[in-house]
Amino acid sequence: MERLQNVINQSQGRDRVFRATQYACALSVHVLGSNSQRKELVGKLQRLEANMSAGRKLFRLGNAINAIEAAKRTARLADRVLCLCLTAANVNRALYFICDNALWAGSVGLLRRIDKKRWSVNASRFYLLSLVLSLTRDVYVISQLIVQRARDKHFRKKMISHLNESPEVAEVVIPHLDAFLFLLLQSVKSHPPVVLDTIKNLCDLSIPLDKLGIYRSNAGIVSFCGLVSSLIGIVTVIRPELRIKP
Template sequence: MDSWVRFNAQSQAKERVIRAAQYACTLLGHTLQKGGSMAELHRTVSQLEAHMSMTRKLLRLGNSVEALEAAKRAIHLSDGVLRLCLTLSHLNRAMYFVCDNVLWAGKVGLVSKLDQHKWSQRSFRYYLFALILNLTRDVYELRLLIEHEGPYRPSKPPCSPSTTLSSRSTPATSARICRKLHLLMTVLYSNPPLLLDLLKNGCDLFIPLDRLGIYPTGSGFVGACGLVSSVLSILTVVHPWLKLKP
């Protein structure tokens, strides 16, 4: 099992590079279509994107095993919130990969009469649930770090006895918001792995929302979000210390 996980990790690195290229093609295709470029060029880019999608599906064969192994590790975490979020997230990822594998089998003809739309929607639902859980985990860790930095204790602003309540409250509220934002930025700046994970999951969230029709944004925006999140994922492979743990 350990050998398979190590082999799968190498495949995932290649998959992330191909993912970045795929979403770059998505963004380029949208740009070409919007710019009224030659139909043949747009068709070539679309075909290249489809080929990369199939290659990614091939590289993701067996990723459900790695996701289940990650869920087995996460279930032993001491923090209850992290244990719940990460375990359920990995289980949803495992189901997403299973659906993805079924889709691949259908596209290459191994499974006949497969309802690809139904399986695609099902896979994106699992993907969406996993991302929501990942973002919940990120927000929870961010809250813990902010509390660790020290709770905000607003100092009473100086004011004269003749100052009205409304005139005092507006500057005090603005100062409180500025201090909270400064604390938030300080915490994120001091924790690059958490910042990258938040950005990556935030970008990825728009992909299933668009594909499921919950919040349609268009292929151009989806391509840009997918490209950004893919580049951030590649950074965590090149620099492992940037990967959020556990």
């Protein structure tokens, strides 16, 4: 199992590069779609996008095992909130990968009798639940950072000084709101991993929301959000210290 996990983990970086390329192609197609003089280029980009999507499905084979192992690890976390959010998120990720693998098997003819629409909807639902739970974790981590900052006497003096130096802001904006925003920005500024993870999850959220019809977006917005999320994923692979833990 450990050796299999190592192989799967090595494919994550390649998957994110393929994902970034896929969404970059989709975004380019959306931008060039109305240009009749670029039909040949649009066709090439669409074929490249399809190839990237097919390649990613191969990379994701077996990722359900990785998600299940991650759920086992997070189930042992001492923090009950993190334990619940991360374990449930990983379980939903595993279910998403199972649905995705079944769709791939159906597309290549390994599974002949498969309701692709139903499996696709279920995959999007599990993906959405995983993202919502991951965002809940992000909000919880940010709230913990805010509480820690608020208890810091040195920081409280700095915040009071900031508010006193900006009387015109305090008159327009509710003082408590201004203080909270200052506290929030100062808390997350020193913790880029949680900021990157929150942006990534928010960007990814547009994909299942659009597929499920909960909140419709055009192809350009979905592609742009997917590209931003993929680039953040690549950055966290290159610089592991920017990956949120646990």
